[in-house]
Amino acid sequence: MNYLEFEKPLAEIEGKAEELRAMARSNKGMDVDKEAAGLDRKAQSLLGDLYKNLTPWQKCQVARHPDRPHCKDYIDALFTEYTPLAGDRNFADDHAIMGGLARLNDRPVMVIGHEKGHDTQSRIERNFGMARPEGYRKAIRLMNLADRFGVPVVTLIDTPGAYPGKGAEERGQSEAIARSTEQCLRLGVPLVSVVIGEGGSGGAVAFATANRVAMLEHSIYSVISPEGCASILWKDAEKMKEAAEALRLTAQDLHKLGVIDRIIAESVGGAQRDRVSTMRSVGLCIDDILKQLAPMSRKDLVRDRRAKFLNMGQAGLAA
């Protein structure tokens, strides 16, 4: 288990319980069960308390937790017959973006998402979930394919942002993102997005301009990273806690602002502590939304999406 900074008190208690049990294993006749169980209960209640009132900056840390399920995990857990479709037909296949045909409860869908990777090698291969233009252009191609065959599109959002690189800029990062957003808006099939970790700025919008957007309880969605915002507005990257507060990037605030439609509950202690049940909740949510959108005509789906975004920004947040 990777403990986050704010989980240190929890790490101590769980560490003590583990120590006791280890001692008991090497010293026969030593009875620690009761004491260890007490520590377990204490840890469990502390975990509940910690996660009940996460600060925005703590949520950022949870959203970026390395043990959190990523796009590939969701695809493996929720979809069958996943058939990856690669390449933008222009330049390359971007491994930061996964995508392909799959079935969700037997219903064919096009699933597209950012994949961050889970160890050093896969993180490098996935470029930490930061897509290049070819990633967005692959997604555009897949969305277009889905549209022509009446297949709903599901996008899983988890990216620090689009990749700020030399080649990415030369090949038209801006244009690729803009076209991807445009493609989302033109789809005559249902488009459902779930922010499963980090919704990083334009790199997220390019896939999340959807009929319905859901967010996991401890995920974030922001115009800029708290670190970036802190260094620009506070001239001090260490002010990321303040920036995270000010940006209102939590699922709860975004729901109040009318930017997202649903919040998906995570298990106590975050998705990283019970990956299976969190992924199951995400699957149920997607399925429910797809059922809700299924009767809508192509025209209505486009109209619904447009109206959703045009009407956004009617409600503000109190101090």
Place this chain on the structure above:
Amino acid sequence: MNWISNYVRPKINSLFSRREVPENLWTKCPECGTMLFHRELAENLNVCTNCDHHMAISARDRLRTLFDNGVFAEVEVPQPIQDPLNFRDQKKYPERLKSAQRETGEKEAMLVAEGEIGRTPVVAAVQDFGFMGGSMSMYVGNAIIAAAERAVKRKRPLILFSAAGGARMQEGILSLMQMPRTTIAVDMLKEAGLPYIVVLTHPTTGGVTASYAMLGDVQIAEPNALICFAGPRVIEQTIREKLPEGFQRAEYLLDHGMLDRVTHRKHLKDELVTIVRMLLGLSPAVKGDLPAPELTPAALPASTPDAAEGK
């Protein structure tokens, strides 16, 4: 906007447009260091007469120099809710807004206007880098939507001048949501079969570039304008290497196939007129300075390309 501002203000604009430049002031060209007489600089559209460096031009001056004889009517932009996040960094957001308003004399970072260029009725939207870095606020999003709606209603092309440091961070996610919102506006024009021409000016960056500024039917940039998604400093920090000379400048983007043209400011108006008239199937325009169109309440805002042709 009431009747007065709609129909009287254009005349006021034309009266004052060439007289606001102070007489005895000099500006130093940041590029070549030449001292330039203010009046001369203004007459040269804020382009250095020595080295052709394109300096910033305010949104209002841009409209004055774009429209025939400096005459235009502003299009009303719906006011969004104020300070939706209750944002405060070292300053409160409303205070930052107020000081930007004081400095620029404008309400927000985008102006929308309609009028004629080369006797061709168009709607124009101009982003003002001088107003909080031209950042993409809900107001800016509303302005682009209002511009597109007006263009569709009047069956006119939309010419948009972009300039932005990126998102309005103080509006957080609602700033980000202007990417899809403005993309919808662009789609409205495309569905209506109306030309959407983007003129990218220095600098155009971030979410602005990654939405409406890169979706034009024709993409024109001013010389040496910085146009990018991620800024050069961010990229240098990420890849830890020096970037090539001219990286992310207009000419570099032209070389990489991201733009149609890079055009000197003094040729821009004629070029816009030429392109728009061909796309609309109109006869070639008479070039150069034209007298102001006759303003009657019925004629200006309601005129269509056909009406302008005198058909």
